[in-house]
Amino acid sequence: MNFANAFTPERLQEAWNCLLNEFPFAVWETVYSTLLATLFAIIIGLPLGIILVTGEKKGIRPLPSPVLSFLNVLINLLRSIPFIILMVMIIPLTRVIIGTSLGTVASIVPLTVAAFPFIARLVESSLREVNPNIIETAQSMGASPLQIVVHVMLPESVPSLVTNITLAITTIMGYTAMSGAVGGGGLGKLALAYGYQRYRYAVLYLAVIVLVIITQIIQSFGTWLAAKLDKRLKNK
């Protein structure tokens, strides 16, 4: 490694060219793999999170406790495997679904598997914030468990869900960068394969800076949206 030569004029020129030619596509890959993985993770994780709350012994639609225990163990198990190892572990599954384990599209499978248990826990915590008295009120009106979820629990927790999904997106984007180490595309791959392995440190740092900027944009937008949607605050 030689950092002294990393920022010579010709290296910087090279990095600038890379920024113009390679970065736009890498950013696109990072963004779409993040958003698609988040979407699929929500599709699996949202119902799961709802069940974790409603299926409790004192929930609105209690489930047999072995079912609930199984779900909790499964989620904890998946959450405890480091992403980079999970990604390698589920290569057979990725091959079955996508046909290959390489490339940006293929990386969406492990990203989803890693993210849905996280989303399920976030949804669980958001729904637990809903005032139990409001749920009791809905029951007193003759609402069914499904109606309580749709008309009360989800609408009441929208600001919290937005905040938590923003957190999930930024976390999943971190995972996409890691997936660059084992076949995934995007800014992570650019930073690792091009910047690190070929000693183009200027490119590595640029990739990191771009990742930081994207994260900032997503986080700021999520925070703004959550505040805008929250009707508990007065004078709006």
Add this chain to the structure above:
Amino acid sequence: MIELKNLSKHFETSDGAVDALRNINLTIQDGDIYGIIGMSGAGKSTLVRCINMLERPTEGDVLVNGRNMGAMSEKELREMRRKITMIFQGFNLLMQRTCLKNVMLPLRLSGVDAKTAEKKARELLALVDLPDKANSYPAQLSGGQQQRVAIARALATEPDLLLCDEATSALDPKTTHAILQLIRSINEKMGITVIVITHQMSVVQEVCKHVAILENGSVVEEGEVAEVFSNPRANATRNLIYPESSGNDSVFPEGGQRIRVIFNGAIASREPLIAKMAMDCGILASILGASTRSVSDRAYGYMLLDIPGTPEDLARAISYLSQTPDITVQVEAEYAAKEADA
């Protein structure tokens, strides 16, 4: 008609079993405003939740218009709950929805289409004097306004019975009065039976026709409000009616000629009773203690008087005071003896 028959509820808590309700028997007639009053922990909230089966009673039955609530399927129960609605101490509005959407909610839950539900909700918001708050969010409203929205919401499914669980306990006295007036007018105009759960005697005084006093999960006294107030039998009732006087009588020294003047709804403002007795009979009574309350301009409660002079003076005082309508006079020694019997 609502009938509670031998209703009991146990809870198993980490501190052991708790008997929240013990063998409650009550009948509430259609069109009544029925107060259930007790100190906190007396079981009021559990009792009201047993009526719509938010809490399942451990024993006993709840019959609403002859139908056994405990024997219904979940689906029947949900249908029934549209006719037994509830308002709460904390209002419990959806904070992320406008007032209009809040009032529409029970209608939407029962399958009414959005347009019809909105029309009905706007009518109800007008009924509770908040027609201009349709698009406001609950956080922008005062507590009293939020409770009005909650009342509109409770009326949306045209209930037969309205359960009020400490509905005014979070409100200031003036707002409490306004909400109680609204509840009374709903009872009168729509013929909706109302059950009022409260720890405040003033709430019962203001709106209820009948009252049951709950203590440690049991009904200790029950009847018409005026009757229960004028002659409270149970200690719990007396503590609720005269919280400031409980146990104070015993501090007066023994001896002397003492009478207890009991007001059973005498028109309070008509005459200065004690002053008149002094002028008419020349008896200068001193007031040792008193605890009276006025309910719609009538006095309930008692006054403890010391009558100086001979036993004849005492007899004269008793006969003089007894002439006033709705006042009973007892010699204090006799009163205390009756207490011991009870």
